[in-house]
Amino acid sequence: MSTIRVIEVKQSIFADNDKTAAAMRQELKERGIYLLNLMSSPGSGKTTTLKRTIAALKDEYKIGVMEADIDSDVDALAISETGAKAIQLHTMGMCHMDAAMTRQGFDQLIDNEIELAILENIGNLVCPAEFDTGAVKNAMILSVPEGHDKPLKYPLMFQVCDVVLINKMDVLPVFDFDLEKCTEYIHMRNPNAVVIPICAKTGEGMDAWYDWLRDQIKEWRS
């Protein structure tokens, strides 16, 4: 007859994910690759922002993009038109990317030339915030039509992000979006978050975003 015994585990559910993520960051540091995890709601303009960013920075850095979606390859096709290396990852129904999934994609994406890698996470303000992907930094896009109260409704997302891009500034006049209030709410959740208003369609404000990225990459590779 088998005997039952109890083993004390006492570890976070996310412990194995955190371990994989930390190992990934260590390797990125050693190889001098900057990996950014880009998150947002669906339709906030992640792909448009990326396309313009690639066009602006492709002569400075060799760029690779991992497009994570539940299904389809429309985003990877859009990105590959820019000339950047793009791969499509399917999460098979899952609402977020974790460190092991990012690792798999990263191994496919990376050749020895990539200097800036970007993970376009699943469009969702809840689950992606829960999982460390192993990226160097987290960025998110909040678009004007979504409303300035989003930092209050999705606190964890804003807490884990190092930079928040406020996109679609061109439509500000037709929405009741209070940029000052939004910045205040973001800083309530994360006093260190950098807030950059942009319009990925017209290019307004994008220079500040490129400078943020350049500084980040320089610091990471030094």
Add this chain to the structure above:
Amino acid sequence: MHELGVVFHIIDSIEEVAKENEVSHVSKVVLEVGEVSAIVNDYLEDCWNWAVKKHPIMTDCKLEIRDIPAITFCEDCKQTYETVKYGKTCPYCQSGHTYLVQGNEANIKEIEVE
């Protein structure tokens, strides 16, 4: 919907613990889940029952979830209050200088093995 991902992480961790301890079967897993951990217990249980069937070492493994209430501390008036009811703003002095003391836990506490 991220409960399925959470379940996969739990199973990976437990398989590792089971291997280290030369365990043949895991019959029960005890979790501590905070009230504001963004984990929905019912979904977690459904995902659990589906996922353990695919892992021979954990077939019919029971899941026990112990809830941890969320409590926030106010740095200005030094009182604690229920997070879910009042959020980030202290109900006693209306200060926003508050932080969560407990309630975002997502821990594997212990496992019962054979």
